[in-house]
Amino acid sequence: TRRITVHQIAAAKQRGEKWPMLTAYDAMTASVFDEAGVPVLLVGDSMGNVHLGYETTVPVTMDEMAVLSAAVVRGTRRAMVVADLPFGSYQEGPVQALRNATRLIKESGVGAVKLEGGERSLPQTELLVASGIPVMSHLGLTPQSVNTLGYRVQGRGDEAAHQLLRDAKAAENAGAFALVLELVPAELAAEVTRSLSIPTIGIGAGPDTDAQVLVYTDMVGLTGGKVPRFTKQYANLRQTLGDAAKAFAEEVAGGSFPREEHTFH
Ligand code: KIV
Ligand code: NA
Numbered sequence: 001t002r003r004i005t006v007h008q009i010a011a012a013k014q015r016g017e018k019w020p021m022l023t024a025y026d027a028m029t030a031s032v033f034d035e036a037g038v039p040v041l042l043v044g045d046s047m048g049n050v051h052l053g054y055e056t057t058v059p060v061t062m063d064e065m066a067v068l069s070a071a072v073v074r075g076t077r078r079a080m081v082v083a084d085l086p087f088g089s090y091q092e093g094p095v096q097a098l099r100n101a102t103r104l105i106k107e108s109g110v111g112a113v114k115l116e117g118g119e120r121s122l123p124q125t126e127l128l129v130a131s132g133i134p135v136m137s138h139l140g141l142t143p144q145s146v147n148t149l150g151y152r153v154q155g156r157g158d159e160a161a162h163q164l165l166r167d168a169k170a171a172e173n174a175g176a177f178a179l180v181l182e183l184v185p186a187e188l189a190a191e192v193t194r195s196l197s198i199p200t201i202g203i204g205a206g207p208d209t210d211a212q213v214l215v216y217t218d219m220v221g222l223t224g225g226k227v228p229r230f231t232k233q234y235a236n237l238r239q240t241l242g243d244a245a246k247a248f249a250e251e252v253a254g255g256s257f258p259r260e261e262h263t264f265h
Contacts, residue, residue, distance in 0.1 A: 003111060004039045004080040006134045006177040013199045013210050021082075021201055021213040025051040025068050027075030029216065034076040041076060042114065042213065043069040045084040045144070050217050057143045060086040062100055069108035082136055083110040087144040090115050094127035101133050114180065116142035118167020122174050129175030137171035139164060140205065141183035153204075155184040161191075168192045168200075180213065181205040183230070204230030 023044040024030040048054040069083040090097035112134035140154040155164040186206020193200040202209030218231035251257035
C-alpha cells in the first residue's frame, strides 16, 4: 500500500478537513493507530519522557530516534511517519541537520522529519527541503529549549505574538509542509492558521488549528501522575494494565494459572 503523502496533507487544508496526529514509539502501538486510520504518526522526542524514562526530551540521541522510528515504520503501512530530530542533532547547522535527517530517512525509513524553531532553524529547513526531505516545523513551547523557556504558554503579549507569526512565516517560506503549535493562546493559533497556506497542528493551541496532535500515552491514560490540561484521556490503559498484572499475579500465587487448556503433555 501507498503511504499518505505531503500532497494529501496539503489538499486536506484546501478542503478544510481537520485531521489527527498521534505519537508512536513502537511497532505494535503504531500498527493499532495505523489500522485505526490515523494518517500521520510522530515519533516524537517525547519518547525521552514517555518511553525511555528521561526527565525531558533533551537527552534523546540519534541512535534512540533511529531505532524507534524504524520500529514505527515497520509497524505501519499507510500512515506518514514523521521523526523528530533530537536536541543536538541539527543545532550546529544545516549540514549536521542534513546528515542526521538523511539517516532517519534512509536507515529508519521515515517520510519526514520535524525540528523546532522558525527563524532560528531557517537554514536547516531550507537545506533539508532542497534535498528532498519533507520538514515539519514546531513553534510555541519547544521542549528542547526547556532550560530557557520552562513549560508555560508561549506567544502571550504583542511582541511574543509577532515573533511567533514571523517564525511561522519563516517556516512556511523555507518550505516546511506543516507546523506544530504547542501551548499557545487559541486566538494566536487561529491567526497563524489563517495566515499560512500550510497546515497547523495544535497541541494546547485551541480548536482552530488544521490538525490536532496528542502524545498517545496521555490520550490513552497510560501516563502516570499529572497530565497537562490540554490533553484528553480517551481510555484508562494504566488502570487496565495494572488490573491485568494483578489478576495474573493472583492466579499464579493461587495456582489457578495455568490450567489444563494452557498445558502440554
Ligand atoms: O515529541 C513530541 O511528542 C512532539 C509533539 C508534542 C508535537 O513534539
Ligand atoms: Na518533540
